[in-house]
Amino acid sequence: MQLVKQLHKWLSVIIALQILIWLGSGLFFNLMDHSKASGKENLVRVSQPKDIDHTRLLPVRFIINQHELISVESANPQKINSLRLIYLLDHPYYLLNHRKALYPHFDNEHSLIDAYSGKVKVIDSAMAKALAVASYSGKGQATSVVKIIAPMEDILKEENTSWRINFNDSINTSVYIDASSGRLVGHSNDDKRFADLFFKLHFMDYGLLGKSGSFNNGLIIFFSVLTLLLCLTGATWVVELVRKGRYRL
Numbered sequence: 001m002q003l004v005k006q007l008h009k010w011l012s013v014i015i016a017l018q019i020l021i022w023l024g025s026g027l028f029f030n031l032m033d034h035s036k037a038s039g040k041e042n043l044v045r046v047s048q049p050k051d052i053d054h055t056r057l058l059p060v061r062f063i064i065n066q067h068e069l070i071s072v073e074s075a076n077p078q079k080i081n082s083l084r085l086i087y088l089l090d091h092p093y094y095l096l097n098h099r100k101a102l103y104p105h106f107d108n109e110h111s112l113i114d115a116y117s118g119k120v121k122v123i124d125s126a127m128a129k130a131l132a133v134a135s136y137s138g139k140g141q142a143t144s145v146v147k148i149i150a151p152m153e154d155i156l157k158e159e160n161t162s163w164r165i166n167f168n169d170s171i172n173t174s175v176y177i178d179a180s181s182g183r184l185v186g187h188s189n190d191d192k193r194f195a196d197l198f199f200k201l202h203f204m205d206y207g208l209l210g211k212s213g214s215f216n217n218g219l220i221i222f223f224s225v226l227t228l229l230l231c232l233t234g235a236t237w238v239v240e241l242v243r244k245g246r247y248r249l
Helices: 002-031 060-073 125-134 190-203 217-243
Strands: 082-088 091-099 109-114 142-148 162-167 172-180 184-188
Touching: 002 172, 002 190, 002 217, 060 082, 060 091, 060 109, 125 162, 125 172, 184 190
Parallel strands: none
Antiparallel strands: 082 091, 091 109, 142 162, 162 172, 172 184
8 A cells, every 4th residue: 555655645746836837828828929839930822923835734644644654664553542733932733642642741652743844853952942932922032942741840740751941030930841842831930939838738749659730649648657556546546545434534
């Protein structure tokens, strides 16, 4: 019984500390500026171009046949799960998906085909920089372009390799572009990074046990088990006290 008491006391200390962190971070969420914490202060949505020459667009069947021909000759053939027309920097491309996940930020695999010429387009650092600048409305200049392999500290949920373009503005904005599809992954800055610190504290998302970026991470499951042990040891202690007649009406 002495072991149960000691275990119950230490579990209560550990869990109480985490409860204080939850309360403090929860209070911060109520007081913070949500517009700044989103990281979208310098984000501008790119509208669809109006001057696309649709008569020059290659037929979808031609693109599919061309890709199948290349895949047969390739040592690593890729099937097409889906195909759609997208616009990047006012230019049309066919986006071919070869590994389709449930959400865009899950691990996907794409090919980008020029809708006018049929040539495969690889998103290099120059194109990634241009895409980032097009989505940016701040006064800073792009200073560096780096390819980042997931996981990324600024956007933990993103699982795709992306380009990170850093801007020299007052809040150190970083723009992330999906390296295979050209999708705008998101913006991040110092305000968002500060808010993300409290999200880590609140959701115990330190990347210690299992994948980060999810509420259902390994550390919070571990603390759930500790809380269950706290309840069981407490219940055992209560039963022992009742048995000894320590509780009275």
